[in-house]
Amino acid sequence: MAAIAVSTTINGDNVEYLCQPDETLLDVLRDRLGLTGAKEGCGTGDCGACSIILDDRLVCSCLVLGAETEGRRVETIEGMAHGDRLHPLQQKFLEHAALQCGVCTPGFLIAAKDLLAKNPDPTEEEIRFGLAGNLCRCTGYDKIVRAVQDAASVMKGA
Amino acid sequence: MNFDPRYSGRNFASVGTRPIRPDGVDKVTGRARYGADFNMAGQLVGRVLRSPHAHATIRKIDTSKAEKLNGVKAVITAADLPDLTDGDAALYDILDNCMARKKALYDGHAVAAVAAVDARTARQALKLIEIDYEVLPHVTDVDEAMKHSAPVLDDTIFTEGLEQEPVKPSNVTKRSQYGHGDIHAGFGQADYVVERSFKTEQTHQGYIEPHACVASVSADGTADLWVCTQGHFVYRQHCAQLLGMEASKLRVTSSEIGGGFGGKTHVWAEPVALALSRKAGRPVKLVMTRDEVFRASGPTSATSIDVRIGARKDGTITAAEATLRYSCGPYAGMWAELGAMTAFACYNLANVRTVGYEVLVNRPKTAAYRAPSAPMAAFAVESAVDELAKEIGMDPVEFRIRNAAQEGTRSSYGPVYGPIGIGPTLEAAKNHPHMQAPLGKNQGRGMACGFWFNFGGQTCTDLNIGMDGSVSLAVGTVDVGGSRASLSLVAAEELGIAYEQVKAVVADTSSLGYNDMTDGSRGTFSSSMATISAARNAIKILRERAAQMWDVPVDDVVWENGHAIAKGEKYGNLAALSLREIAAGSGKTGGPIAGHSELVADGAGVSFATHICDIEVDPETGATRVLRYTVLQDAGKAVHPTYVEGQYQGGAAQGIGWALNEEYVYGKDGRLQNPGFLDYRIPVCSDLPMIDTQILEIPNPNHPYGVRGVGETSIVPPLAAIANAVSNAAGVRMTHIPMSPPRILAAIEAERGGRWSK
Ligand code: FES
Ligand code: FES
Numbered sequence: 067m068a069a070i071a072v073s074t075t076i077n078g079d080n081v082e083y084l085c086q087p088d089e090t091l092l093d094v095l096r097d098r099l100g101l102t103g104a105k106e107g108c109g110t111g112d113c114g115a116c117s118i119i120l121d122d123r124l125v126c127s128c129l130v131l132g133a134e135t136e137g138r139r140v141e142t143i144e145g146m147a148h149g150d151r152l153h154p155l156q157q158k159f160l161e162h163a164a165l166q167c168g169v170c171t172p173g174f175l176i177a178a179k180d181l182l183a184k185n186p187d188p189t190e191e192e193i194r195f196g197l198a199g200n201l202c203r204c205t206g207y208d209k210i211v212r213a214v215q216d217a218a219s220v221m222k223g224a
Numbered sequence: 225m226n227f228d229p230r231y232s233g234r235n236f237a238s239v240g241t242r243p244i245r246p247d248g249v250d251k252v253t254g255r256a257r258y259g260a261d262f263n264m265a266g267q268l269v270g271r272v273l274r275s276p277h278a279h280a281t282i283r284k285i286d287t288s289k290a291e292k293l294n295g296v297k298a299v300i301t302a303a304d305l306p307d308l309t310d311g312d313a314a315l316y317d318i319l320d321n322c323m324a325r326k327k328a329l330y331d332g333h334a335v336a337a338v339a340a341v342d343a344r345t346a347r348q349a350l351k352l353i354e355i356d357y358e359v360l361p362h363v364t365d366v367d368e369a370m371k372h373s374a375p376v377l378d379d380t381i382f383t384e385g386l387e388q389e390p391v392k393p394s395n396v397t398k399r400s401q402y403g404h405g406d407i408h409a410g411f412g413q414a415d416y417v418v419e420r421s422f423k424t425e426q427t428h429q430g431y432i433e434p435h436a437c438v439a440s441v442s443a444d445g446t447a448d449l450w451v452c453t454q455g456h457f458v459y460r461q462h463c464a465q466l467l468g469m470e471a472s473k474l475r476v477t478s479s480e481i482g483g484g485f486g487g488k489t490h491v492w493a494e495p496v497a498l499a500l501s502r503k504a505g506r507p508v509k510l511v512m513t514r515d516e517v518f519r520a521s522g523p524t525s526a527t528s529i530d531v532r533i534g535a536r537k538d539g540t541i542t543a544a545e546a547t548l549r550y551s552c553g554p555y556a557g558m559w560a561e562l563g564a565m566t567a568f569a570c571y572n573l574a575n576v577r578t579v580g581y582e583v584l585v586n587r588p589k590t591a592a593y594r595a596p597s598a599p600m601a602a603f604a605v606e607s608a609v610d611e612l613a614k615e616i617g618m619d620p621v622e623f624r625i626r627n628a629a630q631e632g633t634r635s636s637y638g639p640v641y642g643p644i645g646i647g648p649t650l651e652a653a654k655n656h657p658h659m660q661a662p663l664g665k666n667q668g669r670g671m672a673c674g675f676w677f678n679f680g681g682q683t684c685t686d687l688n689i690g691m692d693g694s695v696s697l698a699v700g701t702v703d704v705g706g707s708r709a710s711l712s713l714v715a716a717e718e719l720g721i722a723y724e725q726v727k728a729v730v731a732d733t734s735s736l737g738y739n740d741m742t743d744g745s746r747g748t749f750s751s752s753m754a755t756i757s758a759a760r761n762a763i764k765i766l767r768e769r770a771a772q773m774w775d776v777p778v779d780d781v782v783w784e785n786g787h788a789i790a791k792g793e794k795y796g797n798l799a800a801l802s803l804r805e806i807a808a809g810s811g812k813t814g815g816p817i818a819g820h821s822e823l824v825a826d827g828a829g830v831s832f833a834t835h836i837c838d839i840e841v842d843p844e845t846g847a848t849r850v851l852r853y854t855v856l857q858d859a860g861k862a863v864h865p866t867y868v869e870g871q872y873q874g875g876a877a878q879g880i881g882w883a884l885n886e887e888y889v890y891g892k893d894g895r896l897q898n899p900g901f902l903d904y905r906i907p908v909c910s911d912l913p914m915i916d917t918q919i920l921e922i923p924n925p926n927h928p929y930g931v932r933g934v935g936e937t938s939i940v941p942p943l944a945a946i947a948n949a950v951s952n953a954a955g956v957r958m959t960h961i962p963m964s965p966p967r968i969l970a971a972i973e974a975e976r977g978g979r980w981s982k
Contacts (some may be wrong), residue, residue: 086344088344093343096260096261101254102254102257102260102261103253103254103255104254105258105260105432105433105482106260106434106511107432107433107434107482107514107901108514108900108901109513109514110514110900110901110902112514112900112901112902113432113514113901115432142254143253143254144253144254146253146254147253152249152252152253156252156253159252160244160245160248160249160252161244162866163242163245163706163866163867163870165248165251165252166483166704166705166706166867166870166871166874167431167432167433167480167481167482167483167484167704167705168247168251168252168256168480168482169258169431169432169433169480169482169483170432170482171251171252172252172254175252191910193909194909194910194912195909195910197908197909197910198908198909198910199908200908200909201432201901201906201908202432202909203429203430203431203432203483203485203874203878203906204483204705204870204874205870205873205874205877206870206873206874206876206877206907206912206915207877207907207908207909207912208873208912208914208915209866209869209870209873210909211909211914212914
């Protein structure tokens with residue numbers, strides 16, 4: 067199969083890459099671009115560990131083809147902090163210990179960021195349903211929900 | 225070295241605080257490297273071919289076409305992993321599980337593997353491998369497998385532990401028995417007896433990170449392995465033995481681990497990756513797909529358990545017995561035995577007997593899953609206990625308090641307990657506002673207790689003090705959920721310095737002595753003991769150096785709050801020397817300052833928990849909703865309380881999934897029907913309420929700070945607590961886990977039908 071040339075924007079930077087027509091965006095990010103923050107927990111759209119934002123939309127990068135990002139904007143966990151200044155969600159995840167093993171964390175942070183962008187003042191129930199596409203096996207979600215609530219109030223005040 | 229591990233009460237400065245973990249920033253920025261996040265130059269992609277049959281003889285494997293495919297660098301079968309196990313049956317089972325030798329024993333059993341330049345080529349190559357199978361009859365159900373008519377998986381196995389030597393091979397590898405007293409006499413004294421049979425289905429640990437490793441074997445016979453594991457020293461040992469290497473030639477580095485829960489305590493893919501790399505002469509990366517994780521790794525046992533408990537009118541249990549049958553997958557295990565040991569461990573019983581049967585089935589090899597085997601036994605026992613309390617007309621909490629084990633009780637599995645937490649967790653439950661909260665229509669409350677042994681084991685730790693006074697702590701227990709934070713707290717506590725001055729890392733197998741793996745809730749218990757010991761050794765040197773700097777006898781120097789102090793009137797003019805000051809001068813006083821510790825951490829205090837939960841059942845559909853959940857557990861001493869809470873909450877959530885949803889579903893063909901997160905549904909955020917926790921601290925007398933393991937016990941009570949809640953809500957005793965909507969509905973309808981026919 068002939069490789070496809072793609073030109074896109076990732077975390078604000080112009081990026082060009084070659085990929086196979088059947089290659090997922092997740093594989094491109096991880097294997098070709100060295101952006102291993104997005105994780106593959108399932109490869110079938112069921113765990114959310116590979117979550118990224120594509121043109122303001124939360125997607126599972128394992129369900130997007132690498133070739134589909136042409137001319138679009140990709141946001142990954144690697145672009146969430148500004149230099150050494152963490153995003154409030156990142157800071158609150160640390161303070162609340164909203165991670166144990168941490169493998170689900172990049173996906174949760176991206177999903178939570180997307181949630182708060184659309185709903186800056188979510189109820190607990192809205193947070194729970196908003197993050198229902200992301201699996202965490204370690205925490206029981208309690209501290210994740212609290213971290214998102216806390217970050218939401220900080221961001222509102224900001 | 226005479227390290228005294230006994231508990232001594234003290235006021236803590238660092239231990240018990242809640243700082244941010246040292247590996248935290250890397251984990252929220254995507255920088256932390258997990259198993260699949262590591263790469264080497266020239267690396268190949270490994271893939272494994274797996275049996276589609278539950279049970280089949282492998283007549284012939286033809287790999288010639290695959291080998292000829294452009295881009296394929298190595299193809300291996302069992303022939304490339306010769307048997308070097310030298311009569312070690314357990315190791316042979318590991319080898320056979322890594323790569324089937326004569327027979328494929330379950331759907332998903334590895335039969336061949338390839339290494340190729342990319343994933344697509346590797347996948348193509350798998351399709352070109354031709355295998356001639358002779359399909360054999362199979363059995364996947366634990367009760368079926370015990371029948372005489374069942375196909376026998378291994379005709380060299382004769383049941384161990386029977387009074388009469390068996391004459392025929394069987395799928396039951398072993399019978400074990402525990403208990404004391406006189407069961408018959410005990411039941412003779414009972415006014416009430418409850419007898420019930422229970423079943424639980426097989427579940428998976430469900431860690432979000434699939435198994436992953438990169439193996440690189442060099443032409444000189446040395447090798448490197450990067451892998452997500454709960455125990456890199458154990459992986460090194462197994463891999464070295466299976467590949468015929470000296471352990472010191474294989475350096476294993478543990479990556480960040482994306483969950484394990486017992487499932488990353490066995491090698492599966494790692495010996496295969498090493499064998500591929502050895503054959504190809506290049507590094508090989510091998511990552512399991514989720515489908516492979518379900519079909520070939522993990523799961524816990526499926527069980528079938530009979531329980532009988534008798535009590536007097538006054539609520540005293542007079543006798544208890546259980547028969548426990550646990551599936552092991554195709555290889556011998558001691559899963560039923562663990563069930564038999566833990567089943568009645570919460571209670572003070574005069575007469576008790578448990579019998580366990582280990583049963584082979586055509587399913588993946590059973591692996592440990594958080595307090596392995598205890599949740600199912602607790603489900604059966606705690607359900608029967610609830611029922612018995614109801615028959616007597618006693619409150620279930622009072623009934624348990626009356627029969628709870630105490631300090632001095634002889635446990636049902638043998639040892640006599642020291643100070644324990646079952647009574648206190650029950651009292652705390654009784655007084656918890658959750659117990660008094662009102663319930664609505666179709667809602668039920670349940671509670672249950674749980675026990676886990678906890679484990680200590682071999683531990684080695686290095687503590688190095690830099691010339692700037694900062695401290696590097698190198699531990700050998702893999703950090704599965706925040707132990708680098710708790711161990712840094714312990715080092716800071718013992719040295720009398722700030723948490724921020726300590727940096728803890730998990731050392732690779734070539735940099736530190738042997739450590740058992742992080743299992744049995746031992747990570748913080750054992751490594752904190754070794755850290756305390758190492759710090760005390762370092763303090764000894766710090767005192768010597770201060771004595772040298774002052775030119776006074778070392779016996780006159782004490783260590784207090786991070787400073788050396790010369791004790792006595794005559795030293796009134798000597799200002800205390802800080803750790804930093806002593807470290808800065810170390811080049812002139814004898815060189816680097818370090819403390820080491822090698823020990824076997826004995827005396828892991830046993831752990832108890834009580835859980836309370838409220839469930840709503842929809843009587844029309846059988847659907848359930850968890851309304852409220854409370855965990856009360858003894859931690860001995862909570863080193864980092866936030867992570868202790870996290871362990872309580874995580875175990876409870878896993879237990880909720882197990883109780884209500886999760887289950888391996890096998891088809892008639894012996895194939896797993898639901899090897900993915902869509903059909904094997906673990907709890908998501910919207911399925912759960914907040915999970916309240918209460919940490920009790922009953923110091924473990926065998927640890928300097930009183931610490932007990934906390935990781936596992938939290939998964940023991942949920943199955944029973946939820947079953948009791950559902951039973952109370954639905955008005956019918958639930959005996960089969962998971963209590964999925966169809967099962968609940970069937971139970972409700974059977975009960976209604978029963979009532980109508982009366
Ligand atoms: S890896 Fe994409 S959803 Fe699981
Ligand atoms: S922290 Fe481990 S899966 Fe979420």
